[in-house]
Amino acid sequence: MSSATWPRCALACVAAVLQLAFGEPAASDEPTWIRILPSAEVTLRDPRRLSVSVEGLLYVADTGHHRILALDSAGNVVAETGGMGTAHGQFRWPTDVVADRGNVVWVLDWGNRRIEKFTRLLVYQGTLEIPDRNGETAAQPEALAVSLQGDLFVFDRDGGRMIRYDPLFRPQAELGGGSGSQFISNVHAMTFVPRYGLCWWERGSEEIRRTDPLLNPISSLRLDGPADELSLATADTCLLYGSLSGLFRSCDLYHPAETLFEPFEGDSSVFTSVTSLSVGPDRRIYILDARQGSVYRLSAARE
DSSP states (O other): OEEEOOOOOOGGGHHHHHHHHHSSOOTTOOEEEEEEESOSSOOOSSOOEEEEOTTOOEEEEEGGGTEEEEEOTTSOEEEEEEOBSSSTTOBSSEEEEEEOSSSEEEEEEGGGTEEEEEETTOOEEEEEOOBOTTSSSBOOEEEEEEOTTOOEEEEETTTTEEEEEOTTSOEEEEEESSSGGGOOOOEEEEEEETTTEEEEEETTOSEEEEEOTTOOEEEEEEOSSOOSOOEEEEETTEEEEEETTEEEEESOTTSOOEEEEOOOOSTTOSOSOOOEEEEOTTOOEEEEETTTTEEEEEEETTO
């Protein structure tokens, strides 16, 4: 693993970042970003998403290699499934992966227009295909999120709608397919936050849209301006979101979001993109940089 210099962070937020990542640190701790991938064992090609389970396993959608990896916090492979194809456990450009609070890992198999369900060790358990509104062909799933209760939220790009499924793949609610608050398109990032509900960002938008767990629209979270790229993650009961413009945490809609990091852009920046975010059970932050094909972990200097 290699370490990288610490991006600029406002002094007032250093303690908050460390508390999120480690709990209360010693005064001498100086955090840094540790690159855990690529490694001698693993290289990535056009990875799109990462997700950390409650046990601390790191799941990566290695899209260009048509596979899903399960790794430990040091980047060692624990399990792997994939290979280009249409059989169960094979993929055509998997673009999203979500490890829920139970024993399930969900994979969005974009090229095969389906969602597949696996155990923590990536043993196949089932397939969900979303019928289009005519019930004739499989619609295109584009983004995933999972609630604490195990409900699965899917954005159907073809139908312009959000659908909530229970853990047995039974549809429970739907939002979208219309105009105004019923119009949904270009969903780039999505997560479920216990305090905030289902949260998603549509590419180019100046807000993070939200619904309650039953897909009833509720007030959006306004951003400072439109973004070209934005990633979302759940940090306990808070919403974590970031891009090259910085990393932010919102724990209360009635107060401004905290700026955890100032912009990552510039010659001294570690990152060339902030493609995906996740927070582990030890509260460490992971960032996937698709342009580099790299995964970084926020760590203390003493590691």
